Every structure is written in structure tokens, then in C-alpha cells.
Amino acid sequence: MVREHIDGAKFNKLRVQPAEFEKQVAWMKAQxxxxxxxxxxxxxxxxHPEKTVAITFDDGYLDNLENAFPILEKYQAKATIYVVVDRHDRDWSTYKKAHHNSGELAREPKLSDEQILFLAKSGLVEIGSHTLTHANLAKLTDQQCLDELVESKHQLEQITGQAVSSFAYPFGIYSERDVELVRQANYTNAVTTVEGIDNDQPDFLQLQRIxxxxKDSLFAVKLRLKLGNRGL
Structure with missing residues (x-):
């Protein structure tokens, strides 16, 4: 998320303040x-040039449009937003459930379908899938998992009028079965929550991210882009 912190909130670590996000994007642009x-x-x-970066956002929060997009537009920086199709009134703050329906993250405003279309047409934002319900894939049968993958792809393509080929595993939880199902659902790339920078021959359905x-300072961001992890 790109938004101001909320006093006493549990998930402020997920909220990058807009001023900090702009510092990060401005620095990358200058570099x-x-x-x-x-x-x-x-x-x-x-x-691609050696210095190439793909910015990603998960879930489909409204702040991606209200706070992040103006900064992306200012610096002509592209990004991919992985959208949960059935995102309204859901909370995915715990991976222990198969589906998620209450709590702090449920109260965060989400993008409307019209706003998703606007972003998709901007030329700066790719819309990817983050499943139908942000389900814990490990708790689903093969068919349930495939339904989450295929139906979310289909609905997002209906909303945007564009092919959806990018996917993000909810919670970063996945297995070899899920990778194969992602392939069967005709995604061409998928990101995990494994931290790092991939080598020159990556598995495109198990891509790492930074x-x-x-809570990260600009110095920490610079270091992470160089080293590919959080380890200090």
C-alpha cells in the first residue's frame, strides 16, 4: 500500500507513506x-538494460490509484497491480483460513472495476491476477485452485479488455501443484514472496521479489535493490 500510517494499526509495515514512495521512485529515475x-x-x-525494475502492488487497494499512480505518472514509471477480483469487504491478514472476510485489511478501500479499467488504459499499469478471493491455495482442491486462477483471469480480462498474463501467489504460499495449475491457466509469469533477484535463467512462474x-529508509531500499534481500 502507498498511504499514510494509521495510529495503532497492526499493518503499518504494509503502508509505504506517499512521500517515501516518491523518494524511492525519484531516486530510481535519477539513477x-x-x-x-x-x-x-x-x-x-x-x-532489458541492466538497470531495469518492475514495481508491483498486491491486492488492489484504492491508494494504488489515489497515492501511487500520480507518482508513477509524474516520473513515467510503470507498475503491475495484482488484483483480487472479489476484494471488497475481505481481510486476508491471516493465512490460516481458506477465505477471509473481516478485520483491518477489509476496511481498507479497494479499487472499483471502473478504476481498474482507468489504470489499465493509462499505459503505465498492468493488471495482474491475485485470485478470486485471495484464497490460501494450499487449502483448496485442485479444481478449486484452478477455478480461482481461471475465473479471476477471465473476469479481469472482461474488466480491462486486455489479456491478463501475470499472477501473484496469495501470501506467497504455493506448491509444485500450484505452479503447474498456474501454467494450465495460461499465465506466463508469476511472482512469489521469496526475496531476491533472479538470475539470467529464471523460472518465470516462481519469480522472486524485493x-x-x-519502515524502510531510502538507504535500505537502495541496499535492497543492490543485494536483493533484507538481510543486514
């Missing part, structure tokens, strides 16, 4: 980073 969507990253793998939290 000559090339911004791409995940689809572009995968399709042109091996042809996590930036609401």
Missing part, C-alpha cells in the same frame, strides 16, 4: 532505472 511491467519483463527477458516495507 537511470528502466521501468517495466511484469509482462514486459518476461516477454523481453535478456533484452519487499519494501513502510
Amino acid at each position: 537511470g532505472f528502466h521501468f517495466v511491467t511484469m509482462q514486459e519483463l518476461q516477454q523481453n527477458w535478456g533484452k 519487499k519494501i516495507s513502510g
Whole structure:
């Protein structure tokens, strides 16, 4: 999320303040980073400049439009937003449940379908899938899992009028079965929550990411982009 912290909130670590996000994007722009969507990253793998970055947001929060998008637009930086289709009034703050319906994250405003379409048409934002319900895939049968993957893809394509080829595993929880089902659902790339920078021959359905939290300084972000992890 890109929004101000909430006093006493449990998940402020998920909230990067807008001023900090702008510092991060401005620094990357000044350093000559090339911004791409995940689809572009995968399709042109091996042809990108050395300094290439793909910014990602999970879930589909309204702050992605209200706070992050103006900054992306200002610096002409691209990003991918992984949207939960049935995102309203759900809370995915615990992975112990199969589905999630109450709590702090449920109260966070989510993007409307019209706003998702606006972002998709902007030329700066790719819309990817984060399943129908942010389900814990490990708790689902093969068919239930495939339904989450296929139906979310279909509905997002109906909303945006664009092909949806990028996916993010909810909670970063997945197995070899889930990777195969993602392949069967015709996604071409998928991101995990494993922290790191992939080598020149990655598994495109198990891509690593660098996590930036609401507690990270700009120095920490710079270090993470260099090292690919949080380890200090």
C-alpha cells in the first residue's frame, strides 16, 4: 500500500507513506532505472538494460490509484497491480483460513472495476491476477485452485479488455501443484514472496521479489535493490 500510517494499526509495515514512495521512485529515475511491467519483463527477458525494475502492488487497494499512480505518472514509471477480483469487504491478514472476510485489511478501500479499467488504459499499469478471493491455495482442491486462477483471469480480462498474463501467489504460499495449475491457466509469469533477484535463467512462474516495507529508509531500499534481500 502507498498511504499514510494509521495510529495503532497492526499493518503499518504494509503502508509505504506517499512521500517515501516518491523518494524511492525519484531516486530510481535519477539513477537511470528502466521501468517495466511484469509482462514486459518476461516477454523481453535478456533484452532489458541492466538497470531495469518492475514495481508491483498486491491486492488492489484504492491508494494504488489515489497515492501511487500520480507518482508513477509524474516520473513515467510503470507498475503491475495484482488484483483480487472479489476484494471488497475481505481481510486476508491471516493465512490460516481458506477465505477471509473481516478485520483491518477489509476496511481498507479497494479499487472499483471502473478504476481498474482507468489504470489499465493509462499505459503505465498492468493488471495482474491475485485470485478470486485471495484464497490460501494450499487449502483448496485442485479444481478449486484452478477455478480461482481461471475465473479471476477471465473476469479481469472482461474488466480491462486486455489479456491478463501475470499472477501473484496469495501470501506467497504455493506448491509444485500450484505452479503447474498456474501454467494450465495460461499465465506466463508469476511472482512469489521469496526475496531476491533472479538470475539470467529464471523460472518465470516462481519469480522472486524485493519487499519494501513502510519502515524502510531510502538507504535500505537502495541496499535492497543492490543485494536483493533484507538481510543486514
